[in-house]
Amino acid sequence: MKRRSFLKAAPAIALAAPAIGAAPRDAAAQAAPTRNETLLLVQEYGPNSLDMQGIGSSQPVNGVALNCYDRLVRFKRKPFDDVTTSFDIKALEPELAESWQEASDGTSVTFKIRADARFHSGRSVTARDVKWSLDRAVSIGGFATTQMAAGSLEKAEQFVAVDDKTFRVDFLRRDKLTMPNLAVTIPFVFDSEKAIANSGGDVWAKDYLKNNICGGGAFKVEAWRPGTETIYSRFDDWKSGPLPKLRRIIARDIPSPSTRRALIERGDADISYGLPPKDFKDLVDAGRLKVSAVPVPNAIWYVALNAALPPFNNVKLRQAVAWAMPYEHILQGSLFGRGVPMWGGPSTPAELKWPVPFPYSTNIERARALMAESGVAPFSTTLLYDAGSGTIGEPMAVLIKEALAPLGITIELNKIPGANFRGELNKKTAPMVINRFGGWLDWPDYFFFWNYHGNNSIFNIPSYQNPAMDRLIDAARFAPDEASYDTNVRGFLELGMHDVPFVPIVQPYHDVAMQRTIGGYQFWPCREPDFRYLTKG
Amino acid sequence: MRGLLLRLAGSLPALVAVIIVTFVLTRVLPGDTATYFAGPTASAESIAQIRAELGLDRPLPEQFWSYVQALVHGDLGMSLTTGQPVLTDILARLPASAELTLCGLLIGMAIAIPLGIIAAVRQGSLADHACRVIVTAGVSLPVFFTGLLLVYVFYFLLGWSPAPLGRLDAFASPPPAVTGFYLIDAALIGDWETWRGAAAQLILPAVTLGLFALAPIARITRASMLAVLGAEFIRTARASGLSSRTLILTYALRNALLPVVTTLGMVFSFLLGANVLVEKVFAWPGIGSYAVEALIASDGAPVQGFVLTMAILYILLNLAIDLVNRALDPRARHT
């Protein structure tokens, strides 16, 4: 008991220096959570920071932002199947804001903040906190700022604290992504007073917030041992939604996928995140566990062909490759069927959405014919893939290498360690790349803007440059009405299908396995688990 | 004591060389740290900004100079993967690695030293050949493979060992940190449930490592026992009719231990570095897996910190060996 009281007195120290080992447990004064109120989650790797807005934050930090901080709004939840609840990207519901009103001229939106909303410190949430937090997001640089800009949230002047509980966002331009972008994990709300008090002089309190939760979300971080585990405990005074059923979550980092599978199969873990497709398929087949499989919105596995450099600057050659791809073999051999086929579609898009099946399929005759038409002589090239894509990327690459050999294309495989992968892509010289991309905001123009636009972002891996494409994408992004939007989307989809700088293979699933006792699984664009809705027992 | 200090001073050049080599190696690691950490939708500007923030845009000698300056102040830099100061990370993880390695070494010793003794005492016998085959098999096992196999058999199939979830069961809390060794810390407060839990978690990875340590220990024990058993003073002891127990343990083994201790030190340092894969398989929060993850992520500071820690450990270890040898061998005390 002595130890507990000591640790309670110094939780900040324990968090700031998680190395000291003995972390505070049971910080709540009441009885410790029972096993039924405690969830054990295993994941490949955990957060490298507690601040999703900070530079260099890894994917799991989204989960911290989601569970430990509130945003003004969240996406409206909608049932997906009997295991999973998904979301409607086009509809929002209140979180910190109890209501909001778009100005009649369409130039701003005003939020009313929940009167009873409190931070973990007990202080009431005010509009100033929201402003500080959003100012921070657009100013701090790195991913947070880029993501904010994707919804035309670019300047601190756009955010106005009208009074204690009223907050206004002024629009820079008419952008359908502005409102949804307020519901992604980035624009979350800090306890600005506490943050500033602990900032040590840094205007955005970067070091402090990296190591400390300073907000009002449904969970607090009880202990964080980077690379080992993160332990969350419930904030019992949370008002932005129904009080979570779970009181404690232990998220363990288990790098080995086999171990994660073994843990979930033997019942030692409640939820296993990020299983390889093979393991997931087995678990589905065995049927002893609950499984959630959501096709990841806006995402595809693809092969990018460098459209700026020979030989793949030849459209016929790219089409020949698209016809030679061993689609079915890849889906079976590398993804074990865990994906939605993106081949064999009609010659024009069946639906105006993304992703959508392309008109290609495996047809070596057509591939040969196009190859002959292209006038490209047999050549050797390199295919890049991310070492981190593990059991998926490598077999896919091997199958592609084998399938393109009959066209006279000799491929050397180049597996790039995860860290270097983005650097390689940035060079824009890789002739062929296997990659996976998914945008948080599920609009076709969002995907095309990042991937096909001539502004040549890092994700335009093929360095595809086509003014006609740029016009179509730009027009769709800021289309005044539905009809013009549809026309432009159809336009760029068809152009993309014809020019095939990207050869889509499949839309991947987001696969999560959990014990039968676990309920309330919620899928969000950031794909991280949301503990607020989970139930156990 | 002078001798020890001299040795310490003598190892400084190697330490400096290690620092330089590691620095250069981590700087030529391919991949652009700034790009990696700028996030998926980074613009060229944000990448440049991060590069400047990390000091990666400055010339190499300048980077090295600031690295050394920080080092002098005990600052090993920040890990970008865990977001923590490298020193904090290493201090937090070192006990885990040390406990694992030490247990691996103890298991290895517990098997290898008796094996080596038997092989030497019954040189050329079936036991000798068996010992040779066993230890050679041990050293021939790829740890990454044995680890997986052990987990599969003892956890997944048989369910004898607990889930490979790191140092403790998820629902147990670690004992208050005194040494950082869970077994010791738990024993200190008499928390035997935690002790058993920690021991259960430890056993598979420690055995995996221990198998690897068998060969060098058993071989040196055998060789050194053979040399000692052939020595004249053993003949004297036999001629004095001392019991074979006194003969082998008090007379032969204690003398044979001198080279064994030296080898143990080498094996320990080798295991500490080589357990990276074991730590990965068993989700062991040690410094080996930490370094590998950092290396894969082109995250220089943790790699530098790790190598430096290991180099210092290596030097300290050699000192410790000297001390042990002095304790064991009166002759060494006079040199």
Add this chain to the structure above:
Amino acid sequence: MSDTALGHARHVVTENPVTGFALALFILFVLAAIFGPSLVPYDPLASDTANALQAPSGQHWFGTDQIGRDIFSRVVVATRLDLGIAAASVALVFAFGGFAGLVSGFFGGWVDQVIGRVSDTIMAFPLFVLAMAIVAALGNTVPNIVLATGIINFPLYVRVARAETVQRREAGFVDAARIAGHRDMGVLLGQVAPNIMPIMVVQMSLTMGYAILNAAGLSFIGLGVRAPTPEWGIMVAEGASFIVSGEWWVALFPGAMLMTAVFCFNLLGDGLRDIVDPRRRT
């Protein structure tokens, strides 16, 4: 080898069945490395997704992997590469480390100091991590794996070659050669080097196993040979994720092959040491 040495070798092999066994295994591995690629039943690179993850059978002795490749063929074909990498790295370190040790032991003085320092520095590194860092920094190509594996073995070779050289120098026959008018380098290469050769050969055999393990370990964590090249380490890594799901054969056979090869070289090294230097058997 003289008649007596041959006789001694024959004696060791017959006296010590373990060494005989290792020798037979070694010959088998060499045969597999030379003729394997032309003897295997399947193209080691040809996929067959319809027959993926088939358990061992009469058709596929070791089963098939994730994309239906024949594991037996891959395991056999991999022999050449794995042994090749190990042999090349051992040859490399034999040449450089052996020479450095010779020079170090022969001349002493500052040469000895410098080489000793280089060795010390390498020894102060955690060796596997050093190998990883070298391969990561220079790129994961076969020559770099060979180089990295060679570098981490360097101190060992220096030490052995140096110790043997010092012993020979002190034995006095070097002085005799000098008095007879031979130049230093001539004495070194003509007199000392041939004399320490047997011990160095033993050393090579003993480090072969370690070199194989090291190269496979690098491949296992993705810093080694590139897919789809058949290589034991990669194959274990590929199969690792299938162990728990019950497809044990994907990792087991390459892992077992790897183990056997290392085992064989280690036993052989022991045996060779018996032949070369019976007193020193450890």
Add this chain to the structure above:
Amino acid sequence: MSAATPAAAASQSVLDVTDFSVEFRTRAGIVRALDRVAFSVGRGETMALVGESGSGKSVTAYALLGLLDAAGRITGGSARLEGTELTSASPAALSAIRGKRAAMIFQNPRAALNPIRNVGKQIGDVLRRHAGLGARAAAAEAIEMLRAVGIPDPARRAGAYPFELSGGMCQRVMIAIAVATRPALLIADEPTTGLDVTTQAVVMDIMGRLAAETGMATILITHDLALAAERSGRIAVMHAGHIVEDAPTKTLLLYPRHPYTRRLLAATPTAAGNLADLRSIPGNLPDLRRDDLPPCRFAARCDRRLPACEAPMQWRELEPHHRVACWNPA
């Protein structure tokens, strides 16, 4: 040689060795290292066993005490120590005898002592094993033993390690270890080799004094005829695993009968020389691995060889206490 009763055999004999044979199995074949060796040593008597190196002196001692390595074994004969048959004793029984009733000291005393155990403990180990003393009593007795062998300041020296003592001191410690349990028989295998002349004398004096005090029988194994002449009452000469001549020291020196003994003495004219370097004796020791060893192993080197030498060897008792194994003694 038939099993003739050795000359010195008396009711007082401590050790009786008859027809004692030892073989070694080696890769190259079986070595017949000892062939029907026979002698006796009486209480208080010092017998010297002399011969070239390789003649089997040390093997005799080792075989008697069961210290042969695994390759060697006793193939026949008998050796009785105060009536106890050694050749058929179990290893455990032999181990109980060694150091208690029969002790041995070696040449190169510093190497023959455990380098990392202080000498007091090394003496104590024997006492604890054989005299049943506790640790404290053994330590005290060890100091007494050190005093008995003339080591000054024994209490302090008991804590010393061999490397801290001179060679002579170490040999005294060896003697202390050997005689700690008042054995009936002491075998001293080249006890003075490597010691300077003064120290040799001191060490030999101590041994002589202890033998006289306790009635201990001593076998002095040496290749130093001068030493043997000075310190022993009787000398047995060994050649190639045979004892060829056995006589009281004076008799042997004055009237050597076996051609080999004569050669030995001739090679060291003053009888004070050293046998280490016997180049003046033509020929070498025969190859003991041969299956067709002649009955007289010296025959090939002998200039008094007769056709009769092909016949099995017989002891000839030329006069009381003087035996020789030769068909044509001088």
